Amino acid sequence: MMKSHIIEFSSENKYLTLKPIIMGKNKKMTMALYSGSIDKLTAAGVILSGAAADDMDVDIYVLLQAARAFKKEIATNKDKLFMAENNELRIEFLNSLKRLNVKEWHEFFKEAKEITNVKIHICGLAGKIWGGEKLDDFIDLADDICGISEYITSAQEADVHLFI
Amino acid sequence: MGEKIMTTEELKALKIDKSVDARGTACPGPLLAAKKAIGEIKSGQIMEILSADEGTKKDIPKWAAKQGHDYLGTIEESGFFKIYMKKN
Numbered sequence: 001m002m003k004s005h006i007i008e009f010s011s012e013n014k015y016l017t018l019k020p021i022i023m024g025k026n027k028k029m030t031m032a033l034y035s036g037s038i039d040k041l042t043a044a045g046v047i048l049s050g051a052a053a054d055d056m057d058v059d060i061y062v063l064l065q066a067a068r069a070f071k072k073e074i075a076t077n078k079d080k081l082f083m084a085e086n087n088e089l090r091i092e093f094l095n096s097l098k099r100l101n102v103k104e105w106h107e108f109f110k111e112a113k114e115i116t117n118v119k120i121h122i123c124g125l126a127g128k129i130w131g132g133e134k135l136d137d138f139i140d141l142a143d144d145i146c147g148i149s150e151y152i153t154s155a156q157e158a159d160v161h162l163f164i
Numbered sequence: 165m166g167e168k169i170m171t172t173e174e175l176k177a178l179k180i181d182k183s184v185d186a187r188g189t190a191c192p193g194p195l196l197a198a199k200k201a202i203g204e205i206k207s208g209q210i211m212e213i214l215s216a217d218e219g220t221k222k223d224i225p226k227w228a229a230k231q232g233h234d235y236l237g238t239i240e241e242s243g244f245f246k247i248y249m250k251k252n
Binding site: 046049050052053054055100101102103111115 | 188189190191192193195196198199200227230231
């Protein structure tokens with residue numbers, strides 16, 4: 001948010017007053033979330049939290065393996081999610097998250113949605129690859145199923161653009 | 165908006181309107197806790213954030229500045245920090 005001032009005439013007095021106003025749109029972040037790797041989903045969630053704390057508008061485009069992770073029967077089931085790199089570290093990673101009281105990846109997304117304007121778009125093709133035809137096949141956090149043009153438009157408008 | 169940092173004595177003497185204990189969470193827990201709590205206090209009121217996460221010490225001042233609030237300073241206790249800010 002940008003703080004600025006507006007010059008206005010007050011009807012009660014004839015003096016010019018400087019009045020602080022909040023102007024302009026919030027900063028925007030667009031994220032292409034390609035990975036279904038549990039550590040990368042967690043990283044995306046942490047970054048999303050930072051954006052939420054800054055009141056950014058966020059568009060998340062859920063592509064390929066991330067779309068699998070967003071399926072209802074997969075999202076909350078850690079046994080069905082792996083690590084793309086060094087999967088032998090998976091147990092250590094999950095145990096550390098528990099010890100450090102870190103939320104599960106999808107909980108970061110849920111909390112960010114409660115704080116700021118976060119829209120989660122599932123790629124139509126990606127959904128179909130993993131047997132998700134309808135929005136209802138994905139967790140409730142998903143807002144719609146979309147095509148690639150929407151992602152490109154959103155990325156063009158974004159102040160911050162990430163591919164994870 | 166002053167960036168003046170208060171002395172430890174001044175910080176200790178502050179009247180705290182809201183205290184947020186985020187010592188049980190790692191980054192980004194304390195930041196989100198602060199973000200949620202700031203909505204619950206009025207302009208001019210003082211908030212204290214307790215965190216055991218080293219990163220929070222830098223996060224809160226930067227976040228406060230971006231959001232237009234005043235960062236007042238930090239007191240280091242053993243194993244955690246008390247971070248003070250004023251809502252604008």
